[in-house]
Amino acid sequence: MTTQILHGKPIPEVDILFLGSPGVGKATFLSRLHHIRNGKLDLSAVPQGRVFAPSAPLAFDVTLFGRPYSFRIHNSTSTLFVDPFPPCPAFAIIAFAIPHRESLHNAQYYWRKQLSLHYHDLEHTMPVMLLGLKRDERTEERLEGDGEGEGGRFKCVMPQEGLQAAQEMRCDQYAECSALTGELMFEVLEDITRTAARTTTEAGGLSQNSSCEVM
Template identity: 35%
Template sequence: MSDIETDERVTLLLVGDAECGKSTFLSRLKSGKRPAPSQTGAATDTSLPETLRDSDQPFIYDIRFAKKKFTLELYDTASPNQHWTSLQPDVVVVAFDISNRNTLGGLKAWRDEITRHFQHGHGERIPVMLLGLKRDLRTEGEGIIYPQEAYRIAQELRCDRYAECSAVTGELLAETFEDLARMAGMATTTKGGQTDGGCSIL
């Protein structure tokens, strides 16, 4: 007899400012295409799959985590079927553009919106992950956003986890998706997807 439990459905909502890289990130995940690393370890394939249409939502992924099989329904804030505030997500991911410091300014507002719309009881807290996109565009300069700073912001916003990746080069993309799957899988347990005291960094 198999020890894989019956299928469950987990809803994940991806929010963030326009042009922060959400659509490219989702397109890469949905295609399943992984850039092949070169001899130096850097990804050489920077071609992107066709961008997903908003009408394709929700984006569906079948996942196995901790001997559980479940379906991940992933929504972007541009969902044409319903306004994102009408969803009932199990996990929320707040995205920002690593190459654009201006996108940091909107993170607190997004976190406040999550609290406002999805946390209805005293002490209730939905699992939240902070996600830095466009890692390939991180360059040395005055406005650079280092992982340490993003990690600190994640803690200040009471996020459970921080991750960053590049959908163009594929750097840390697989690890980020594993992190999403882990949070979604934990959301199916009695404990839920929240961590014990802060966020974890990849």
């Protein structure tokens, strides 16, 4: 974390990692952040057409707890953990696509492990969120011939499965949203910004994240 100066007062700058395999919806999510107004996504202001992931960290300035903050979101652009991430991020988000179970598997067994490997010294101070994207595509269709329980497993990741995965991954938070429709976008952004802001305090970002719950 570094700081800027505004009117003689420091503005905390917080680095946030946004991890996940290509195609899970990270680019669409990031493209919507600046279009949230009055507690919801203003779809009329969202540009139409294909969305591309930002090539540089996304700067996002907010005012919380009566003071300004500057957040920088560093998006993973490869299937591998090879991007030039900052040496000491304050907060990490690991994303997966709710309609694609393999992306949750990647989040669990690749991205979470790589995060721990590269930032071992921050394991006990850096909060981690597991974020399910493309919530609007969730269905109750089941996998054929899966053999797990009556009718097999659901094709999509269900809320309790995401929560269980987050707990097994030792994540501090679990959330879901749809960047396409705006469902729960404001709530997720609020949770992200509040957690990021708390990382600048002496108590740290883990101070109010004692349990992992479904948002």
